[in-house]
Amino acid sequence: MKLQPEHGVSWVAYFFLMAIFVLACIAANKYLLWIIIILANTISILSIVRSISYIKKVMKHQKDTKLQRIFFEKNGGDMLIERLSGAGSSNIDVKIFTEDDMKEATNGYDESRILGHQGGQGTVYKGILPDNSIVAVKKTRLGDNNQVEQFINEVLELSQINHKNVVKLLGCCRETEVPLLVYEFITSSTLFDHLHGSCMFASSLTWEHRLKIAIEVAGAIAYLHSAASIPIIHRDVKTENILLDENLTAKIADFGGSKLMPMDKEQFTAMVQDTLGYLDPEYYTTWLLNEKSDVYSFGVVLMELISGQKALCFERPETSKHLVSYFVSATKENRLHEIIDDQVLNEDNQSEIQDAARIAVECTRLMGEERPSMKEVVAELETLRVKTTKHKWSDQYPEESGHLLGSNIVFAQGHTSSRGYDSIKNVATFDIEAGR
Known part of the structure; x- marks a missing residue:
C-alpha cells in the first residue's frame, strides 16, 4: 500500500508526541534514562547473539549439505538412482534414506538403540521411522571405495530377495561417510x-x-x-x-x-x-x-x-x-x-x-x-x-x-x-x- 501524504503527516506527529512524552518522563525521573539505555543495549546484544547463532546454523547446514553430497557421490548415490530409474528396475524394491532420516530413526545413533553384539562388521541400531515402523539400521565400517559399483549391484540384488528365512533388505543411506543398510526388524x-x-x-x-x-x-x-x-x-x-x-x-x-x-x-x-x-x-x-x-x-x-x-x-x-x-x-x-x-x-x-x-x-x-x-x-x-x-x-x-x-x-x-x-x-x- 502506497503511503499517502496525510498518513506521513500523522506518523510524524505521532513520533513527535512520543518524543515529547519520553523527554517529559526523563525530566520527571532521572533513572528512566539509564533504564532505557540498559534495555536498548541488552536488546542490541541479544539481537547480535541471535544473528550470529543463526548465521552459524546456516553455515553448518550448508557444510553438512555439502558433505552429504560428497558422501552421496562417493558412495555411488547417483549411480544407484540411475539404476533404479532404468529399464528392468520395476521389480526392485529398495528405498534410499537420507542421513536426517537415519539420525531421527536412531535418536542420533544413541547407544541405548544398539542391538546385540557389535562384531567386526559394524553396529546395528534399532530404528523407528516416521510411520512408526521399526527397522534395523546397520552402520558398517569403512570399506574399499573402489568397489562402489559392485556394492550397488549387490544392494539391488539383495533388495529383490523375498525368502521367508532371510531378513529382508529394505534400503540404504548413501549420505554418510560409510553406507548405512536398513533391514526389516525381527522381534526375536x-x-x-x-x-x-x-x-x-x-x-x-x-x-x-x-x-x-x-x-x-x-x-x-x-x-x-x-x-x-x-x-x-x-x-x-x-x-x-x-x-x-x-x-x-x-x-x-x-x-x-x-x-x-x-x-x-x-x-x-x-x-x-x-x-x-x-x-x-x-x-x-x-x-x-x-x-x-x-x-x-x-x-x-x-x-x-x-x-x-x-x-x-x-x-x-x-x-x-x-x-x-x-x-x-x-x-x-x-x-x-x-x-x-x-x-x-x-x-x-x-x-x-x-x-x-x-x-x-x-x-x-x-x-x-x-x-x-x-x-x-x-x-x-x-x-x-x-x-x-x-x-x-x-x-x-x-x-x-x-x-x-x-x-x-x-x-x-x-x-x-x-x-x-x-x-x-x-x-x-x-x-x-x-x-x-
Whole structure:
C-alpha cells in the first residue's frame, strides 16, 4: 500500500508526541534514562547473539549439505538412482534414506538403540521411522571405495530377495561417510541364545525344533547360493546371526560379512576373529571364501544344534576346544552319545540324530570340494524330517503305520533308492526356489 501524504503527516506527529512524552518522563525521573539505555543495549546484544547463532546454523547446514553430497557421490548415490530409474528396475524394491532420516530413526545413533553384539562388521541400531515402523539400521565400517559399483549391484540384488528365512533388505543411506543398510526388524532372540544363552531358553528346543531350524537355515543359504540371479555368499553363518521369532521360525541375518559389503584387510581380519570356530579352514591357505565356506559354517551350526555346545569353548579340554574336531573324533570313535544334547536324545530319534551328525561331518570336511552343496544338504535333511515325522506318526497309530510300512517296502522293491532320493531332492529344490 502506497503511503499517502496525510498518513506521513500523522506518523510524524505521532513520533513527535512520543518524543515529547519520553523527554517529559526523563525530566520527571532521572533513572528512566539509564533504564532505557540498559534495555536498548541488552536488546542490541541479544539481537547480535541471535544473528550470529543463526548465521552459524546456516553455515553448518550448508557444510553438512555439502558433505552429504560428497558422501552421496562417493558412495555411488547417483549411480544407484540411475539404476533404479532404468529399464528392468520395476521389480526392485529398495528405498534410499537420507542421513536426517537415519539420525531421527536412531535418536542420533544413541547407544541405548544398539542391538546385540557389535562384531567386526559394524553396529546395528534399532530404528523407528516416521510411520512408526521399526527397522534395523546397520552402520558398517569403512570399506574399499573402489568397489562402489559392485556394492550397488549387490544392494539391488539383495533388495529383490523375498525368502521367508532371510531378513529382508529394505534400503540404504548413501549420505554418510560409510553406507548405512536398513533391514526389516525381527522381534526375536538368536539361536545362540536358545542353545547357549539364559535359562529362559535352556529347554525350549526339542529335536523336531532343531531339525526344522536346520532345514530352514540350509534352505535359505541354498537359495542365496543358487536361486538368486547371482550367487550370494554370506560368509558369516553362525548361531548369533540366526534369528528365531515367536514361532521358532529361523531367519538368517547380518549380511555385513557377505559380498554385499566390500572389506579391507583390517576389516576382514576383524570379521575372522569374530567368526572363529565357524571359519572355513581353507581360508588360511587360499585367503578366499566361497559357497563351500558357507557349507562348512552351516556344518558347525548343525553340530551345535545336535550337541548344544558352543563352536569354540576354551573351558573344554585342549583337544576339544574346537567343536568340529571334538565332534568328528567322537563320531569316528563311536562316542557320539557323549556329546549329543541330553535334552533331545531318546530311543526314537537316535537314528535321525546319527544321520544328522553324519551330514554335519560331511559339511565340515577339510577340503571344500569334498563337501556337499547346500542343495544336497537340504535334500538329506528333508529326508530326516520325513523319518522323524513317520516315527512320530507310527507311535500314535501303530496299526496304520504297520500297513504303511508294508506298502513302502513293496514300493521300495520296485524302485531304486536313488530315485527315491531324487524325488526328495526335487521337493527340497522346489522349496528353496520358492522360499516364500
